[in-house]
Amino acid sequence: MSEPSAVKDALRNQRIETPSWGYGNSGTRFKVFAQPGVPRDPYEKLADAAQVHAATGVAPKVSLHIPWDRVEDYGKLAAHAGSLGLELGAINANVFQDDDYKLGSVTNPDPRVRRKAVDHLLDCVDIMDATGSHDLKLWFSDGTNYPGQDDVAARQDRLAEALGEVYARLGDDQRILLEYKLFEPAFYTMDVPDWGTAFAHCLRLGPKAQVVVDTGHHAPGTNIEFIVAFLLREGKLGGFDFNSRFYADDDLMAGAADPFQLFRIMHEVVRNGGLDERTGVAFMLDQCHNIEAKIPAVIRSVMNVQEATAKALLVDADALGAAQRGGDVLAANAVLMDAFSTDVRPLLAEVREEMGLRPDPVAAYRATGWAEKTAAERVGGEQAGWGA
Numbered sequence: 001m002s003e004p005s006a007v008k009d010a011l012r013n014q015r016i017e018t019p020s021w022g023y024g025n026s027g028t029r030f031k032v033f034a035q036p037g038v039p040r041d042p043y044e045k046l047a048d049a050a051q052v053h054a055a056t057g058v059a060p061k062v063s064l065h066i067p068w069d070r071v072e073d074y075g076k077l078a079a080h081a082g083s084l085g086l087e088l089g090a091i092n093a094n095v096f097q098d099d100d101y102k103l104g105s106v107t108n109p110d111p112r113v114r115r116k117a118v119d120h121l122l123d124c125v126d127i128m129d130a131t132g133s134h135d136l137k138l139w140f141s142d143g144t145n146y147p148g149q150d151d152v153a154a155r156q157d158r159l160a161e162a163l164g165e166v167y168a169r170l171g172d173d174q175r176i177l178l179e180y181k182l183f184e185p186a187f188y189t190m191d192v193p194d195w196g197t198a199f200a201h202c203l204r205l206g207p208k209a210q211v212v213v214d215t216g217h218h219a220p221g222t223n224i225e226f227i228v229a230f231l232l233r234e235g236k237l238g239g240f241d242f243n244s245r246f247y248a249d250d251d252l253m254a255g256a257a258d259p260f261q262l263f264r265i266m267h268e269v270v271r272n273g274g275l276d277e278r279t280g281v282a283f284m285l286d287q288c289h290n291i292e293a294k295i296p297a298v299i300r301s302v303m304n305v306q307e308a309t310a311k312a313l314l315v316d317a318d319a320l321g322a323a324q325r326g327g328d329v330l331a332a333n334a335v336l337m338d339a340f341s342t343d344v345r346p347l348l349a350e351v352r353e354e355m356g357l358r359p360d361p362v363a364a365y366r367a368t369g370w371a372e373k374t375a376a377e378r379v380g381g382e383q384a385g386w387g388a
């Protein structure tokens with residue numbers, strides 16, 4: 001177990017990045033339930049994100065999705081973020097919503113469509129230059145639905161070529177974060193279905209390319225914490241898209257469905273140096289809130305990540321090491337379970353009070369009256385992209 005003050009420092013210093021699309025209306029393909037007071041543009045999404053940061057003190061960064069967050073002047077948007085005490089975080093390049101992308105974006109068999117997709121990725125690097133963002137987050141919906149539909153290996157060649165062109169355009173302090181997903185929207189093959197594929201492309205690209213682990217993108221039962229430990233060991237874990245799943249890519253609140261899994265992931269992060277800022281692991285949320293109020297749901301998710309982190313920090317590393325070296329399976333497991341079973345809410349409340357915050361972030365947010373104010377002022381809120 002780290003010193004109590006070191007645990008507190010680590011909790012104070014951890015940054016959790018929230019997604020602009022988490023503040024917009026969203027739903028499933030069956031229904032989008034509009035909520036009152038939802039932001040009408042990226043500026044208002046930032047204003048909502050600032051509420052999350054004000055209540056938690058650890059969420060100053062906001063990821064954008066382009067074109068969902070298209071604005072005329074990205075420098076102005078970044079300045080607006082700055083005026084709210086925020087920073088713009090990862091730029092997510094969206095190449096999955098044009099009709100042109102029916103058969104893929106960067107892996108499309110048509111070179112014209114590939115060019116269009118790569119140009120969008122390059123535009124996103126221009127946006128990063130304007131916003132001061134360091135991360136280009138790439139998730140491709142590309143894949144095939146039927147055996148024989150396209151040449152699976154040729155699609156990998158096209159992907160490698162596109163990634164290579166974008167990588168060459170990155171500035172010194174910019175990186176590609178490549179995200180994988182097992183299935184959906186393609187059902188037979190995805191072109192980046194798993195961490196191995198993402199890892200291989202990132203390895204070939206070089207040090208400025210790393211893998212993103214979206215916790216909702218695996219087959220049921222996948223041991224995500226193993227992937228995390230492996231990627232960290234290789235210096236290739238760029239960050240997380242945290243969310244919860246019961247069945248598929250549910251995008252529910254992080255830590256809601258399986259807090260034990262989140263703890264196991266954070267244990268590997270802590271144990272393998274991933275909380276050290278120099279490792280560069282981005283703790284991002286990628287979730288949407290279909291039926292629950294959005295800002296408190298984001299706050300709750302931030303708190304859930306903090307609780308898992310706190311428990312991971314409380315693991316008695318000396319006792320764990322001794323049990324592991326001694327081959328004492330039950331003792332080693334007990335060390336982890338003791339940490340997981342600890343109620344860390346009082347510790348986090350203390351950390352917040354020491355930061356000058358209220359101990360309960362959800363109550364702090366409710367006390368601001370922001371929900372009532374925006375419900376009265378904002379009419380006709382935006383849908384968060386595709387209802388994802």
Ligand code: PSV
Pocket residue numbers: 021092139179181214241249286388
């Ligand atoms: C795809 O399912 C994904 O996880 C990617 O990160 C997208 O950018 C995001 O969802 C859109 O919500």
Ligand code: MN
Pocket residue numbers: 139179214241286
């Ligand atoms: Mn994601």
Ligand code: MN
Pocket residue numbers: 214216217249286
């Ligand atoms: Mn997803």
